[in-house]
């Protein structure tokens with residue numbers, strides 16, 4: 146799915162209105178119906194509702210939603226923030242449709258904020274995608290009052306006061322909803338951890354905006370949903386054999402960190418590779434042979450750290466990093482590997498830290514190498530950034546400069562391609578914030594690279610499947626009990 150800017154959404158609304166064609170009032174009705182469909186599944190009609198409306202089209206949605214909910218026997222109260230004499234046309238028309246039926250108040254001061262029982266569900270339609278400056282005055286006052294309530298709050302399209310596609314100021318008044326129900330497409334703001342308070346759980350409802358026009362609109366930002374991910378999976382042919390699915394080489398582990406090697410090796414095997422060879426220091430031999438009988442082992446001359454790699458000729462992809470440490474012998478190995486490797490490569494964990502402290506190696510990265518930093522590793526690699534929008538830009542610059550693919554890990558891991566595209570992941574959960582889950586991801590992506598998935602596809606699909614396995618694991622064990630091995634065991638293709 147694409148993620149568009151607020152300006153693009155505006156032009157998409159306009160295109161749909163002109164070309165479907167549909168009147169903007171009817172489109173508002175459709176959007177409001179889509180919201181009400183979601184709302185009725187979430188809150189039964191014994192819950193009273195208070196809709197807070199601005200005077201733009203988001204507020205127009207609010208008025209239409211109030212009418213539709215009252216027709217469904219919800220007890221509905223409407224509060225309009227009278228901050229401007231200028232209301233949008235569709236707001237005014239919806240006000241006419243509503244006026245006579247409902248408990249409706251215009252307020253011009255936050256002191257007139259109603260007293261609400263804690264059962265009341267607040268629907269926030271003060272400001273939507275048209276936000277052009279931080280909320281202030283009356284709107285800010287109402288936002289603060291709503292945020293101070295213990296009540297459930299649902300924002301329509303986007304929390305009032307939150308920009309869709311750029312950073313807010315630290316003290317901007319913004320609604321802190323329990324849910325956001327957004328129209329048609331996810332918004333960039335929802336995908337960045339700094340906005341978590343201002344999104345709650347978010348949900349996308351279809352309002353039938355032109356799919357053809359969405360296809361035409363250029364954007365660097367994408368959201369990898371189930372449909373997008375499943376399209377990337379290559380089915381296995383009936384006459385395929387293990388040679389069809391490549392031979393992966395994983396360089397991983399050191400004394401005390403052989404678990405990282407085992408986790409990435411098992412994830413690699415569970416992701417469809419034909420053959421796997423794991424290269425490890427002497428201390429890892431028994432551990433790998435016993436824990437991963439399906440893998441072959443190549444043993445280093447060094448007891449505790451890897452210092453060499455086998456002849457690369459048989460391998461179709463190489464993964465390096467999980468648990469390798471940063472000993473001088475391993476730094477030398479990485480340099481030699483970068484000089485020699487001709488097949489797709491993924492670099493993770495300590496191998497990334499080696500790149501950060503030996504920056505001349507960055508110029509040796511083969512094009513389309515995949516780097517999988519968590520935020521701290523990314524900061525070591527690329528430097529500080531003021532906020533997460535800036536960090537995204539930094540990552541795009543870095544990916545372009547070195548022609549590499551960056552998987553910036555976290556909730557909604559962002560896969561950033563050399564051409565500047567950013568693909569946000571839709572799977573995964575906080576149960577995965579536990580040691581070793583990153584090693585699992587490295588194994589999965591190494592496996593896909595060995596099977597000749599294009600590096601960009603291997604990164605996007607690998608990140609998706611990793612999160613999906615984490616979600617399945619969390620269903621079984623719960624998020625708190627989840628460990629990295631559970632992610633491996635729940636890989637399913």
Ligand SMILES: NC(=O)C1=CN([C@@H]2O[C@H](COP(=O)(O)OP(=O)(O)OC[C@H]3O[C@@H](n4cnc5c(N)ncnc54)[C@H](O)[C@@H]3O)[C@@H](O)[C@H]2O)[C@@H](O)CC1
Pocket residue numbers: 158159169172173174176177199200201202203204206228233271272273274275276277278279280281284301302303328
């Ligand atoms: N036909 C359409 O365009 C559709 C629009 N829809 C709704 O319309 C919303 C966008 O409507 P609008 O563009 O009217 O935007 P808003 O409802 O966000 O209202 C913005 C209006 O207030 C002004 N404004 C912006 N920031 C302000 C601030 N801080 N303080 C005071 N005034 C401020 C703007 O100049 C603009 O006139 C969407 O979020 C969505 O809810 C939906 O009904 C779907 C169809």
Ligand SMILES: Nc1ncnc2c1ncn2[C@@H]1O[C@H](COP(=O)(O)OP(=O)(O)O)[C@@H](O)[C@H]1O
Pocket residue numbers: 494519554555556557558572573574575576577578579580581582583584585586611
């Ligand atoms: N809150 C979260 N929601 C979704 N996924 C998460 C969350 N926290 C961590 N993860 C995922 O777990 C993995 C953690 O990787 P990493 O930090 O490298 O761990 P380790 O080094 O211990 O293996 C990443 O793939 C990341 O996307």
Ligand SMILES: [K+]
Pocket residue numbers: 203269270271272273300301302303304305
């Ligand atoms: K809103």
